[in-house]
Each structure stands twice: as structure tokens, then as C-alpha cells.
Amino acid sequence: MLGLVEFGWTFAFQIINFLILYYVLRKYLFKPVTGHMNSRTEKIENAIKDAENKKKEANELHTEYMSKLDNIKEERNQIIKEATRRAEERGNEIVKAAELDAKKILERANQDIERERQKAINELKDQLSTLAIITASKVIEKELDQQAHQQLIQQFIDEVGEVTWQN
């Protein structure tokens, strides 16, 4: 039994014991746990910062794409308008060309008709002059009196027939 208040070897033992305990707990408990907690705090802070940055980026991208989309819509409208305009122009051109063609064809047809008619008149005139010469020779053969004259003319008309004299 040692005295209640007596300094002895225990003092040295206890100092060594405590230093060993301090060393071991520092190495195995406080340093790793504190380091672990600090690194976790850092990790969480980084994660939050990262998330905020990503959110900001996403918002920027969103606005950018929205404006791009607006531009695209406008562009599309313009393209459609342009296409419509061009189609109309082209249609008009085609119609105009067709009209022109039709006019030309009509003109040519008219010309053809005119030419044919002229030809027909000329032929008629030729025949008429021949007939006139024949008639004249007949008149010379017969004596001409009023009655015979009338008769001749009537005969001539009959011979010519009901040909139109309009031209």
C-alpha cells in the first residue's frame, strides 16, 4: 500500500502513459478524423460551387438556344415568304409566256387565213376575168339589144352561180 499523497514511480509511469496515449490518439483518431472531416467539407463546398456553376451555364445555354430558336423561326418565315414570292413570280412569268405564245399562234393563224382568202379572191378574180372575156366574145357574136343585154347579164350571173361578191 502506497501513501494517499505520495509521489513515486507512478508519476513517471503516468507521464509516459499519457504521452503514449497522446501519440497514438493523435495518429489514429484526431488526425485522420479531422482530416477526413475537413476534406469532406471541402468536397461538399466544391460540389455546391460546381452545381451553381453548372446551373448558371445551363441558364446561359437556355437563353442562347431560345434566342437561336427565335432567329430560326424568323428565318423560316422569311424563307417561306421568299419562296412564295418567287413561286408567284414564276407562275406569272409562265402565264405571261403562255399568253404571248397564244397571241403569236393566233396571229399566225390570222395571217394564214388572210393569205388563204387573198389566194381565193385572186383565183376568183382570175376566173371572173376569164368569164368576162368569154362573155365579151359571146356578146360580140350576138347583136346586142337591150333585151339580149339583160339576158346576157342574167346568164352570166347564172353561170357564175351564187358566189359571194362581198370581197
Next chain:
Amino acid sequence: MVGFGPRIVYEIPIFDGIPLSDTVVNTWIIMAILITFAVMASKRLETVPRGFQNATETIVEFISNLTAQTMGSDKLFFVPYMGTLFLFLVFANLWGLIGLRQPTADINTTFALAILTFIAIHFFGAKRKGVGTYLKGFLEPLPFLLPMNIMSELSTPISLAFRLFGNMVGGFIIIGLLYSALTSFSSMIGLSFFPILQAGAPVFFHLYFDLFSGVLHSFIFVMLSMVFISIAMD
């Protein structure tokens, strides 16, 4: 009459025989518990704490916050010292709850701890301020107060050691006396084979002397160590 000094468990046969008291043996048991706890706690640290790791982190964080608040965040390297001190003192002071002698009910233990704090006070004070400025501090506020200042510094470890020792040994003696008194009461009413009076009544004494006083004085010892060291450093 049985004495209340530490018993000698074994005598190491070198020099004139080095006595190994039960204080030292109990300290070794506490050390074994704490070291096992520390190794187990830090073996697998995960980012998301679960179960056991929560407890470990709570303890370390509590001591860390206490150190940061009391000493300032520039002195966080004292966390392992203060933490070891606190954990050891809590275990040592609660050692009476399992019926063994508290290591802190021995002046050698408390004085050893107080001397370590004393060394820390003066070593880190001189290191932070520079030896010249530090020594000049003993001449303040007036040079002739030097003996007073020295005495005040020397009384720090003594008061630290004896405060804790007194409280712990007081509780230890009272509870020891209570148990022997209850044993003799039991035999007086013819229950010497079954001292039933020892059940129940000592609980309140244990609550006060071991649990309340023990935790409180662990805290006081650690807080005072923090305050003295940080005062010496600032």
C-alpha cells in the same frame, strides 16, 4: 483501519524494486480501450458517416469546436492534446462506476497531467512570443513583482493537480466508506452472507461523485489547460 492509498499490484525487480500500483494498471486498461476505439474508428472512414463513425466525428468535432472557441482557431494543433486529455480524464473519472480505483484519485496521475500542461504553457508561450519577450512578461506590470509572478506560474500546475485529485479521491473515499458502512450494517441485521443494503443506496453517491463530479472536473481540467496555454501564447 484500511488506508486509501493506491495498492501495489506488482513490484518490478530492478533498482530497489519499482512498485506497480493499481493506478498504473487501471491506466493501462483505459489506454487499451481508447487505443482500440481510435484504431477501430479510423480504420474505415467514409464520406457519408454511418453509425459508429457518427459518434467518432461528434466527439472529435466537439473537442475541435471547444478548442477553437476557447483558444482561437489559430491553435487548433492543440486539439489532439486536449482531446486525449479529455477522453482520458472522462474514462479515468468514471472508472469508479465499475468499482475500481480511479487513476485520477492518485496525485501522481493528476500531477503528471498538470506538469505536461505546465510544460506546454511555458514552451508554447516562449515559442510564440520569443524567449526574450516571454521572460520580460515576468517583470510586468512592475519589475519587483517578479517573485509573485513566478509563484503564480508555479501554483498553476499545483492547483490543477490538487483540484482534480481532491475531488476524485474525496469521492473515492466517501464511496469506499459508504460501502464498508453498508456492509457492516448488513451484518448487524444478520445479512453478512448477503449484504443487500449495498444495492441501491450507493447509486446516488455514484451519480454525484463519479458521474457529475467526474465529468465536470474532466471538463474543468481541460478548459483550464486551454485557457492557461492560450493566455501564455497571446
